[in-house]
Amino acid sequence: MLSIYLIGKGGMSVHMTARERVLLQALLANEQGLTLQELADVASVSVRTIQRDLPSLAKVAANHQLSLHRGHFLVLEGASTYKLALKEKLQTINAGDFTSDERVGLLLALLLDANEPVKLFALAKELNVTPATVGSDLTKAAEWLEQFGIKLIRKRGYGIAVKGTETNIRQAMSAILSENLTEEAFYEAVYSGQMQNEVASRLLHFVDLETIRLVQSTIQRVKEKHFDDMADQSFIALVVHATLAIERIKQGEQIRMDAGQLEALHKEDSLPVAQELAEALAQTFQITIPEAEIGYLVMHLRGARIGHIQGEPFEQSNAELAGRLKQFIAGMEQDLSVSLAEPSLFQGLLAHLKPALYRVRQGMKIHNPLLEKVKADYAALFAVTAKQASEAFAPLKLPEEEIGFLTLHFGAALERRKRSVSLSALVVCSSGIGSAKMLASRIRQEFPEISSITNASLFDLDKYDPANFDLFISTVKVETNNRQALRVSPMLTADEASLIKANIDELLNEQTITAAPTIRTNVEEKRSFADIKRMASFIDSFLQSVRLVAVDGLLAGIRVYCDILEEEGALSEAKQVYDALLARERLGGIGIPGTGLALFHTRLNEIKRPVFVFLDLKTEAQVASMADGNERIKRAILMLAPEALAEQELAFMSFVSILLIGSDDETALFYQGREREITQFLEQKCREFMISYINEGVDQS
Numbered sequence: 136m137l138s139i140y141l142i143g144k145g146g147m148s149v150h151m152t153a154r155e156r157v158l159l160q161a162l163l164a165n166e167q168g169l170t171l172q173e174l175a176d177v178a179s180v181s182v183r184t185i186q187r188d189l190p191s192l193a194k195v196a197a198n199h200q201l202s203l204h205r206g207h208f209l210v211l212e213g214a215s216t217y218k219l220a221l222k223e224k225l226q227t228i229n230a231g232d233f234t235s236d237e238r239v240g241l242l243l244a245l246l247l248d249a250n251e252p253v254k255l256f257a258l259a260k261e262l263n264v265t266p267a268t269v270g271s272d273l274t275k276a277a278e279w280l281e282q283f284g285i286k287l288i289r290k291r292g293y294g295i296a297v298k299g300t301e302t303n304i305r306q307a308m309s310a311i312l313s314e315n316l317t318e319e320a321f322y323e324a325v326y327s328g329q330m331q332n333e334v335a336s337r338l339l340h341f342v343d344l345e346t347i348r349l350v351q352s353t354i355q356r357v358k359e360k361h362f363d364d365m366a367d368q369s370f371i372a373l374v375v376h377a378t379l380a381i382e383r384i385k386q387g388e389q390i391r392m393d394a395g396q397l398e399a400l401h402k403e404d405s406l407p408v409a410q411e412l413a414e415a416l417a418q419t420f421q422i423t424i425p426e427a428e429i430g431y432l433v434m435h436l437r438g439a440r441i442g443h444i445q446g447e448p449f450e451q452s453n454a455e456l457a458g459r460l461k462q463f464i465a466g467m468e469q470d471l472s473v474s475l476a477e478p479s480l481f482q483g484l485l486a487h488l489k490p491a492l493y494r495v496r497q498g499m500k501i502h503n504p505l506l507e508k509v510k511a512d513y514a515a516l517f518a519v520t521a522k523q524a525s526e527a528f529a530p531l532k533l534p535e536e537e538i539g540f541l542t543l544h545f546g547a548a549l550e551r552r553k554r555s556v557s558l559s560a561l562v563v564c565s566s567g568i569g570s571a572k573m574l575a576s577r578i579r580q581e582f583p584e585i586s587s588i589t590n591a592s593l594f595d596l597d598k599y600d601p602a603n604f605d606l607f608i609s610t611v612k613v614e615t616n617n618r619q620a621l622r623v624s625p626m627l628t629a630d631e632a633s634l635i636k637a638n639i640d641e642l643l644n645e646q647t648i649t650a651a652p653t654i655r656t657n658v659e660e661k662r663s664f665a666d667i668k669r670m671a672s673f674i675d676s677f678l679q680s681v682r683l684v685a686v687d688g689l690l691a692g693i694r695v696y697c698d699i700l701e702e703e704g705a706l707s708e709a710k711q712v713y714d715a716l717l718a719r720e721r722l723g724g725i726g727i728p729g730t731g732l733a734l735f736h737t738r739l740n741e742i743k744r745p746v747f748v749f750l751d752l753k754t755e756a757q758v759a760s761m762a763d764g765n766e767r768i769k770r771a772i773l774m775l776a777p778e779a780l781a782e783q784e785l786a787f788m789s790f791v792s793i794l795l796i797g798s799d800d801e802t803a804l805f806y807q808g809r810e811r812e813i814t815q816f817l818e819q820k821c822r823e824f825m826i827s828y829i830n831e832g833v834d835q836s
Contacts, residue, residue, distance in 0.1 A: 155192055156225055157234060158185070159211070163222050168208030196221075238262055239275045240311055246276070246287070247308050252294030283307040301390050305379055312375045346420075350378045353419045354412065361408045362436070372502070373435050377412075380428055381420055392427040402718050405436040412436075437490065457795065458728030458760075460484055463527035467545060470519045473552065480548040481793075487544065491537055492528070503536035509543060510535075516549075517542045558639065559587040560606040561599055563613060563620065574610065577627040582639060605642055608635065666783070670828055673784050674821050677745040677791075680705070681817060683810035684748060689756040689771055690717075693735060696773065700746060705775075708741040712775065715739055726758045726766025727795060731806045733758045733766065734795060736774040746775035747791065749805070749813065770806060783828065790824055791817075 161169060161177045175182045193203040199221045201213035211218065233241065241262060246253060259266045273295065277287035283306050285299035297304070351374050358365060365373075380390070400406065409432035413424040460481070468475050494501055503509075510517050520542045524533050533541075562575050575588045585606065591599055601607040601618045609620035621638060623631040686692025693716060697709040706712050715737040719725060725733045733756075750771040760766040772795070776788050794817075795805060804816055 155188060155195065158188065158192060159195065159221065160225055162203075162209065162211040163218055163225075166210075168204075168206075168210035170208055174209065199224075233262070235272065235275070238264065238268075239272050239279065242269070242272050243276050243279065243307070243311050246295065246297050247304055247311070249296065252288075252296040254294045258295065280307060283310070301383070301388050302392075305376075305383065305390060308379050309372065309376050312379075346381060347374065347378045349419055350374050350381065350416065353415050357408065357412045357415055361411075376431070376435055377416060380424075380431070381416065381422065384422055384424070384428070385420075389425065390427050390431065392430045397426060397430045399718065400430045400433045402715065403433050403437060405433050409433040409436055457793065458730075459527050460488065462728075463523055466523035466526060467519065470523060471516075471549075473549070475545070475548055475552075477548060477551070480544065483547075484541070484544055487540065491540065492531065495531060495533060495537060501534055501536040501540075503539045505543070506536055506539040509539040513542055513546055516546055520545060557586040558582075558584050558605040558642065559589070559603075560585050560608055561589050561591060561601055561604040563591050563596055563607075563609040563611070574608070574623070574627060578608070578635070581627065581632050582635065584639065606635070606638060667829055669781070670783055670787070671825065673745065674787065674825060677747060677787075678814070678818060678821060680744070680746045680748065681810070681814050682748050683751060683813065685751045685753070687753045689733075689750070689752060689758075689768075692750045692752070693771065693773065696748060696750065700775075705744055705746055706739075706742045711741050712737065712739060716773070720759055726760040726768055728760055728766065730795070730802050731767065731769045732795065732802075733768045733771045734774060734792070735771055736792075738776045738778050738780070740778045742775045742777050744777065745788070746773060747817075748773040749810075772805070787824060790820075794820060 157178050158174055161174060171182045171185050174185045196203045196211060200217045201211055201221065204210040204212050242258060245258065245261065255266050255269060259269045262269065273287065273289065280287055280297060283299065283303045285297050285303050285307055288296045288298055354374055354377060358370065409429050412432055413429045417424045464475055464481065491501065517538065521538045524538060524541060560578065564574060575590055578585055578588060589599065596615060601615055607618055607620045609622060610624060612622055613620045621634060684696060694713050697713045700706050701709040716735045719735065719737055725735055727734060750773065752769055752771065755767050755769055757765050757767055774792065794801065804812060
């Protein structure tokens, strides 16, 4: 087995194995130190193995002017400049000795790229390990391939090969590269041609670097026109996907897509961008890109983490996920015993989950570089999030990477919740104001949510009523008006801080935040009178369209009402709008879970003004649910809007769709309310939206 050699102090070569490299990186990342058990967990070995490695670790440290301090915690000590130098060397070494996970990644790349079976000894030679080690790695590789529907075949005398469709093999290749090709490694490959990361370098062996550079520059031109704010990792994933597609097309490999899925993707707003992208790539490489490849480009664009997609349909942003999201947040509130009914959390999850769930459904890999840190720093919250997500999104199974992102959303919401409250505290000290101020200073440092602190001596306590303060804290045992003070020391120990925190959490839990989700816009943008007039006109047109109509059957009722809307001038091509509404159900469910309502919605150029109509069915109908399965419905809602909408008009339509999954009373109103009751409710909500819109500022110039 090959080893790594670092050049240490005085130019001397320092021998180091892959495990020692992992251990040193862990110690550098945790300056407070790690226990033997924690190091063993990092390296996936026993504590005894770590103990055997300690002398060699100390030797490497000494050769870089650092020392390994051994106590309850193992700490790497020394000047920060030397730590940084070692960290950089560990990141840039050309490693001939890989970790188990790195070997599995390289092994998968070799097998997926091979056109014929590969012998075991050839793989062992390629990875510089024994055949027995390769055998163990193959077991892990087989498990990883299963998620893509690919089988690993191992036969004596035949060799080792993978079996799967071109689509599955392409997805697996893309996943391996995306997992290992960081932003830094990608930059090195595209711009400098010098790959410092050996694993990423070897994984790129089945794509030509010149090809990946040409793909990157071609996509970059289209990106600047249509999706300039795409996240870096999503951009890399798109480049990797397109590069693999071009390489495989050149080799004569053809990817296939179900005709129904392809037809549905052709109705996506991102189709024109995907077609433009395919045409640009075809011109760059002088090849023909088939329709199925364009379909997969549409999937990548829809699944990308784009801050704002121009022309993104309101129905895909909100109603599709509304039922599941409402259940998800409610479950988190119950498990955490807190209220999370804040607009920013709802909207943030809505914007995040749309592309994320799409990627999961399509088998597209999600890369989360923060996963391990999130699991370590927010272990309890991660566990609760995983539990509630598995229930809310069942039977769809979210990977840990996605659970990590959701955990960050809830973690941020909990922090905002603390900052949003303004608590007051009465601080009493027996030895006078001086020590009380010392304690007050410590409290401010520990608890920023306590914005007002009143200091008092024990003898001045009769001047204050503790009932007027959220917290009553004292350095001596004191009780007044049947309220016991929290007793702490002037320096506030960790245990005492925990006591105060518990009381703050209890106070927060008693508070109920009832604000409904609303659409927030850029508060720095001032509204002109023209903007306000346009928005008022749009909302008025929307309210004028609200009706409750009795129909005999679901589909027949929709078709007839589309004809009526055409006669009234609300749309120009009734059949085209009707077909688009039915296509939405095939693309994703339209039944709102647990409400008895279905939302048929679309945006087209043929629609001239907003429409919001309730069709009251004579008998119940069954439709595909926005969760999985089917829903029995009694009312269908037609929600139509023109294709060309201003940003705030689009925000308003999103606002309306969220109303459909509001409180139980509001949902009941939409399910069984009369036309007048529904209209009055919508008028009130529209007034609230308009007030919020105007209050952001008016530019009178």
